[in-house]
Every structure is written in C-alpha cells, then in structure tokens.
Amino acid sequence: MKSLIIYISVHHKNTEKIAEAIAEVLQSEIKKLNEVFDEDLSSYDMVGFGSGIYMWQHHKSIFNFVDKMTDKDRKPVFIFSTSGTKGGIKYHKELRNKLLKKNCYIIGEFNCLGWDSVGPLILVGGINKKRPNEKDLEDAKRFALTLKEKV
Ligand SMILES: Cc1cc2nc3c(=O)[nH]c(=O)nc-3n(C[C@H](O)[C@H](O)[C@H](O)COP(=O)(O)O)c2cc1C
Structure with missing residues (x-):
C-alpha cells in the first residue's frame, strides 16, 4: 500500500511529530506542504493531511492545495x-467538508494537544508544554494501524 502524508507545522513542529509517527507505521512518504505544489496524488492508495489548528481550523495552505485537487485525486484520505x-476533530470540519466535496473517502481523523505559546500565552511559556508527548505519539501510531485495515 502506497501512502503519502502532507503536512504543515509552523508553530512548534508539534504536528510534524505526529506526521512522523503515523508515517513510521504506514511506511508512507511524508512531505511538507511547500514540497508538494502540483503533486500528482493518483499513484497513492491513501493520502493524509495534517497541520496545527490556527484560528479554529487547519492551515489555509492545505485548503488551497485541496481546492486544486481534481477527480483523479479522489481517494481514501x-x-x-x-x-x-x-477541540478534537471538531476543528476538522472545514477540511473534512472540502475533502468530501472532492469526493474523497475520509477513513480516519486524529487530534491531540500541542504546545501553544501564541499571543499572551508566551508570558507563561505557553500551555501543553510537553505535548505531543510519548502517549500522544503512541496514540497516533495506534490510529495509523486502524488506517491500514481500512484500505
Ligand atoms: C496563530 C495561531 C492560532 C492558533 N489558533 C488556535 C485555535 O484556534 N485553537 C486551538 O486550539 N489552538 C490554536 N493554536 C495553537 C496551535 O493549534 C497548537 O500550538 C498546535 O499544536 C500548533 O501546531 P504546529 O506546531 O504543528 O504548528 C493557534 C496557534 C497559532 C500560532
């Protein structure tokens, strides 16, 4: 099974850690969003999209990428x-809807807390300082195993 993970992790590389944990289990290719401009997804059996949550949703550049996906990119995601x-996966609503509009099949969703020092939080060093932690990474790996069974 050939899979690709596309992510952007701009704040503290929190999401990058999750992307790497999932990629390890799926043995998938893993690319930062700025490396996949014009990517042909048709050769992959499954594609994962991830980022931090910024203003209650995924990074805007993921939406721009999904907007450009065509019918040949229709696949399990x-x-x-x-x-x-x-907020859990309630933060995924916007991206989920966009992918569904592209006729992709959503086979799973994962969220965990990440170190956040945005705005005034920097004054106290941020919140969730050690997240994602080992347990979060284990949870992400367990999540990846469930994906394997679905494709
Ligand atoms: C500009 C900005 C806006 C954010 N908005 C939210 C938000 O709306 N809800 C939330 O739970 N976290 C919010 N966060 C916290 C990030 O989602 C969190 O730190 C995340 O783990 C960052 O992932 P990254 O290190 O992969 O970029 C925000 C962070 C930044 C920098």
Missing part, C-alpha cells in the same frame, strides 16, 4: 491535527 485546546 485521513486528517490529523494538533491544537492548543481540546
């Missing part, structure tokens, strides 16, 4: 994120 607060 999964969504992941890290966030400063416990």
Whole structure:
C-alpha cells in the first residue's frame, strides 16, 4: 500500500511529530506542504493531511492545495491535527467538508494537544508544554494501524 502524508507545522513542529509517527507505521512518504505544489496524488492508495489548528481550523495552505485537487485525486484520505485546546476533530470540519466535496473517502481523523505559546500565552511559556508527548505519539501510531485495515 502506497501512502503519502502532507503536512504543515509552523508553530512548534508539534504536528510534524505526529506526521512522523503515523508515517513510521504506514511506511508512507511524508512531505511538507511547500514540497508538494502540483503533486500528482493518483499513484497513492491513501493520502493524509495534517497541520496545527490556527484560528479554529487547519492551515489555509492545505485548503488551497485541496481546492486544486481534481477527480483523479479522489481517494481514501485521513486528517490529523494538533491544537492548543481540546477541540478534537471538531476543528476538522472545514477540511473534512472540502475533502468530501472532492469526493474523497475520509477513513480516519486524529487530534491531540500541542504546545501553544501564541499571543499572551508566551508570558507563561505557553500551555501543553510537553505535548505531543510519548502517549500522544503512541496514540497516533495506534490510529495509523486502524488506517491500514481500512484500505
Ligand atoms: C496563530 C495561531 C492560532 C492558533 N489558533 C488556535 C485555535 O484556534 N485553537 C486551538 O486550539 N489552538 C490554536 N493554536 C495553537 C496551535 O493549534 C497548537 O500550538 C498546535 O499544536 C500548533 O501546531 P504546529 O506546531 O504543528 O504548528 C493557534 C496557534 C497559532 C500560532
């Protein structure tokens, strides 16, 4: 099974850690979003999209990428994120809807807390300082195993 993970992790590389944990289990290719401009997704069996949550949703550049996807990119996808607060996958609504409009099949979603020092939080060194932690990475790996069974 050939899979690709596309992510952007601009704040503290929190989501990058999750992307790497999932990629390890799936043995997938892993690329930062700025490395996949004009990427042909048709050769992959499954594609994952992830970023931190910025203003209640994924990074805008992921939306721009998905907007450009065509019918040949229609395939099983999964969504992941890290966030400063416990919004869970409710933060995925925008991206989920965009992918569904592209007729992709959502086969799983994952969220965990990430170190957040945005704005005044910097004064206290941020919140969730050690997240993602070992347990989060283990959870991400377990999540990846469930994906394997779905494709
Ligand atoms: C500009 C900005 C906006 C953010 N907005 C939210 C938000 O709306 N909800 C939330 O839970 N976390 C928010 N966060 C916290 C990030 O989602 C969190 O730190 C995440 O783990 C960052 O991932 P990254 O290190 O991969 O970029 C925000 C962080 C930044 C820098």
